[in-house]
Amino acid sequence: MAVAIEVNDLYFYYERGKYVLKGINLTVRDGEMVAIMGNNGAGKTTLIKHFNGLLKPIRGSVKVKGRDTKGLSVAELARTVGLVFQNPDHQLFAETVEEELAFALRNFGYPEDIVKRRVEWALTLMDLRKYRHRSPLSLSGGERKRVAIASVLCYDPEIIIFDEPTIGQDYYQKQKIAQLLRMLSRQGKTVIVVTHDVEFVAENFERVIVMADGKIVADGNVREVLTDPEVISKSNLLPPQVTHCAWLLKDVGISPKLIKVSELVKEITRLFHEHKGI
Amino acid sequence: MRTVLKSNYAIEVINLSFKYEGTEEYALNNVNLRIKEGEYVVITGPSGSGKSTLCRTLNGLIPHFYRGHMEGDIRIFGISTRAKRTHELARLVGMVFQESENQLFLSSVEREIAFGLENLGLPRDYIRKRVKWALRNFKLEGLKDKAPYELSGGQQQKVAIASVMAMSPRILVLDEPTSNLDPLSAFEIIALIHQVNKAMGVTVILVEHRLELALKYATRLILMKEGRVITDGDPREVITSKEARSLGIGIPKVVEVYKRLKEEGIELPRIPLSSEELALGVRGCLATYGSSYRG
Amino acid sequence: MSIRVFEGFKFKPKGTYFYKLDPRVKMSFLIVYSILTLYFSTVVPLSILFLFSVVIVVSNRVAKEWGRTLRAVALLSLVIFSFNLLFGAKGNKLNYASSMTLRFLTLTSFFSIFFLTTTPEELSEALLLIGIPYEYTFMFMMAMRFIPTLARDFQTIIDAQRSRGLELEKGNFVQRARKLLPLLIPLIVLEIRRSVLIAEALEARGFGTSAKRSTLKEYRLSKVDLYLLFLTITFATSLILSSKLPPYSEIMNYRLPELVP
Numbered sequence A: 001m002a003v004a005i006e007v008n009d010l011y012f013y014y015e016r017g018k019y020v021l022k023g024i025n026l027t028v029r030d031g032e033m034v035a036i037m038g039n040n041g042a043g044k045t046t047l048i049k050h051f052n053g054l055l056k057p058i059r060g061s062v063k064v065k066g067r068d069t070k071g072l073s074v075a076e077l078a079r080t081v082g083l084v085f086q087n088p089d090h091q092l093f094a095e096t097v098e099e100e101l102a103f104a105l106r107n108f109g110y111p112e113d114i115v116k117r118r119v120e121w122a123l124t125l126m127d128l129r130k131y132r133h134r135s136p137l138s139l140s141g142g143e144r145k146r147v148a149i150a151s152v153l154c155y156d157p158e159i160i161i162f163d164e165p166t167i168g169q170d171y172y173q174k175q176k177i178a179q180l181l182r183m184l185s186r187q188g189k190t191v192i193v194v195t196h197d198v199e200f201v202a203e204n205f206e207r208v209i210v211m212a213d214g215k216i217v218a219d220g221n222v223r224e225v226l227t228d229p230e231v232i233s234k235s236n237l238l239p240p241q242v243t244h245c246a247w248l249l250k251d252v253g254i255s256p257k258l259i260k261v262s263e264l265v266k267e268i269t270r271l272f273h274e275h276k277g278i
Numbered sequence B: 001m002r003t004v005l006k007s008n009y010a011i012e013v014i015n016l017s018f019k020y021e022g023t024e025e026y027a028l029n030n031v032n033l034r035i036k037e038g039e040y041v042v043i044t045g046p047s048g049s050g051k052s053t054l055c056r057t058l059n060g061l062i063p064h065f066y067r068g069h070m071e072g073d074i075r076i077f078g079i080s081t082r083a084k085r086t087h088e089l090a091r092l093v094g095m096v097f098q099e100s101e102n103q104l105f106l107s108s109v110e111r112e113i114a115f116g117l118e119n120l121g122l123p124r125d126y127i128r129k130r131v132k133w134a135l136r137n138f139k140l141e142g143l144k145d146k147a148p149y150e151l152s153g154g155q156q157q158k159v160a161i162a163s164v165m166a167m168s169p170r171i172l173v174l175d176e177p178t179s180n181l182d183p184l185s186a187f188e189i190i191a192l193i194h195q196v197n198k199a200m201g202v203t204v205i206l207v208e209h210r211l212e213l214a215l216k217y218a219t220r221l222i223l224m225k226e227g228r229v230i231t232d233g234d235p236r237e238v239i240t241s242k243e244a245r246s247l248g249i250g251i252p253k254v255v256e257v258y259k260r261l262k263e264e265g266i267e268l269p270r271i272p273l274s275s276e277e278l279a280l281g282v283r284g285c286l287a288t289y290g291s292s293y294r295g
Numbered sequence C: 001m002s003i004r005v006f007e008g009f010k011f012k013p014k015g016t017y018f019y020k021l022d023p024r025v026k027m028s029f030l031i032v033y034s035i036l037t038l039y040f041s042t043v044v045p046l047s048i049l050f051l052f053s054v055v056i057v058v059s060n061r062v063a064k065e066w067g068r069t070l071r072a073v074a075l076l077s078l079v080i081f082s083f084n085l086l087f088g089a090k091g092n093k094l095n096y097a098s099s100m101t102l103r104f105l106t107l108t109s110f111f112s113i114f115f116l117t118t119t120p121e122e123l124s125e126a127l128l129l130i131g132i133p134y135e136y137t138f139m140f141m142m143a144m145r146f147i148p149t150l151a152r153d154f155q156t157i158i159d160a161q162r163s164r165g166l167e168l169e170k171g172n173f174v175q176r177a178r179k180l181l182p183l184l185i186p187l188i189v190l191e192i193r194r195s196v197l198i199a200e201a202l203e204a205r206g207f208g209t210s211a212k213r214s215t216l217k218e219y220r221l222s223k224v225d226l227y228l229l230f231l232t233i234t235f236a237t238s239l240i241l242s243s244k245l246p247p248y249s250e251i252m253n254y255r256l257p258e259l260v261p
């Protein structure tokens, strides 16, 4: 499969000499769904801002669909890379939800009939039809979040990046977001999600990249990474609750590499059966 | 320096309803609660169910700061919040919010901690004593002269808690204090809240969505929906109630494991609220096995 | 980055001697030296003042932040210099242009020292001590505190809208002006929301009590304060006197040679 994003030895600082990213290497392939985790201040937000050209490497390179971001403007990259910011209040401004969704489409110069069609599509997708004439500013926190997501999805970017989509969301909203991510992934989109939510990652992702203080400390299968005590402690993570239980029960013969409820239940049941056999 | 307290209950909420000015629907709908001193109460529920609104009524922000229509009454140690302004209640009810950015104002940790006491016009010697106490108890001595914006997210929330606790409130209300934090920092804040509850005997009201962390030390769990209290009681009972299931709150994985084991015929003695409790349960069960397992 | 200019006007905790001074002393220091800088109009005393400020900067380990601001205003001082050289007052143009530029840099330098070493609340307390009501000094302090927050919010808003294809550089004047809406509306809404949350948090910390406010810090002039105050006055007086009395006055009033066309 073709490469969606390729980062080579990326270094970046905001203030001269104080490196925030220190030699990042990673490859994300078309259609992959990847979570990025790591401690507060690890540089996650800084990294994803490189993916649509908001920030440019000080050393090293970032390539999006094979093109180096160095020579490209944000507007050019934005058509391919959609970035949903953490706080919807940083972007909502239009008089109606409809207008908010049309904003990006008009910026990209789509003809009005296509704008209309895409807005319709996104309104339906994010369950926002009934709010189409409401002011986005009058909606609740969860609803505003949905409008912000829709306002990026509407122009159908190939690569979609979310910064902390689950913060402050209740369980139901979180499930909805998980469904959305899976749907996008099924449609062949490349999906990258920055999050602190270990349980959310354990449930919904296959690949996770873990950062700590400007470096990547792990990149791989969720099971391998989230059950590795060294990675966990380096990056201020906690293991998923199931994994933690498994660790605590390692001495009685439970595998420390469990991440799903069903796995732990199976292991414990097995243990009890073996016990009976003795 | 203390007000004489007139009630056995730390918090009494009586037939409380509240509607924000300019809105149609009640954000709180006939809420009744009685909370004893020293309890550790976790409140959860869907977005918009009125959790933050309830918090605001506890320290008098509602009805004094937020305009609207309030019915019913809230008593803090028997004192009606209608009669007292927020800043007067500040010595009884401390409040910590989600974003540290909006609750830290000064340019050193030491001054931040002193700020509330200064506002109350307390004597300088007393302020010095409290600042020292807070710095020591919250292990902030090394950061005394640092500016809050130089600190990590977790340290900032710690300073916010210390600054509120310096005013020696008897109740601490925290509205999603760990939302922006990485898992370890969030865990440390939860542990700190536990310490405040246990060692200082402060009544804790904690609003959280992520129950994996929050429930570990809770003595009581309240579920809210559409401005009402749906269920209220022992966390182990509430978390396994049918209301909890139908409300779709994030039931901790250990509770799920407990339920599934039960279906398999393995009944642990107690519903676990943390991984430690689950592990302990499994061990105990294995030890006394033979007699209890009929699978 | 334009925000760089302000680096040298933002408090930077270093804990060196200047930080420990009473804010009133620091404020008198600023006032005395600003007046001196405006009083002299020749190169020599202005250079002495500038060098003096550099000594304070270096000995307080704030050279980096100070340097950023000075570098950022370098362009502006070049403009001041050329402008005065070309269109300056009658008489000695080179001398006039040089001293004007030097004066600007020296003033910037002293203000930078003051703001680098004085916290907003110290400043507000100093103002309080000289009789300005707390509501005003507090408002000033909060403004100082939230300027960086506001700047960061604005940057994030710009980033978010550019990510949705907004191109600020493109278009004619009217089109560009209209592009400010997607930036300004979120900023206003966000800051209003934020100010409610801040007010809420302030209430919860007992702000607005009718009781008279007390303070943790006690301001009493220490020996170091008095010593520095004394030094400041001596130095200022000797500068003024030397510019009046021969033989020093000759050097002090030295004028750069006229540029021959």
Ligand SMILES: Nc1ncnc2c1ncn2[C@@H]1O[C@H](COP(=O)(O)OP(=O)(O)OP(=O)(O)O)[C@@H](O)[C@H]1O
Pocket: A014, A015, A020, A038, A039, A040, A041, A042, A043, A044, A045, A046, A047, B153, B182
């Ligand atoms: N605009 C900026 N100017 C200067 N420094 C910045 C800026 N933005 C971020 N930083 C710094 O860069 C580092 C990395 O920040 P970043 O926001 O990328 O971290 P993060 O991993 O997203 O953290 P969090 O989990 O808290 O969101 C931090 O130390 C932060 O203080």
Ligand SMILES: Nc1ncnc2c1ncn2[C@@H]1O[C@H](COP(=O)(O)OP(=O)(O)OP(=O)(O)O)[C@@H](O)[C@H]1O
Pocket: A140, A141, A142, A168, A170, B020, B021, B023, B027, B045, B046, B047, B048, B049, B050, B051, B052, B053, B054, B066
């Ligand atoms: N300042 C306000 N003005 C008007 N209405 C408000 C205000 N704050 C909250 N509301 C409304 O009151 C209701 C309850 O909101 P509240 O913030 O208490 O919910 P919550 O349970 O804290 O939600 P979340 O989990 O999203 O924080 C919502 O319908 C909300 O829109």
Ligand SMILES: [Mg+2]
Pocket: A044, A045, A046, A163
């Ligand atoms: Mg971030």
Ligand SMILES: [Mg+2]
Pocket: B051, B052, B053, B175
């Ligand atoms: Mg809330």
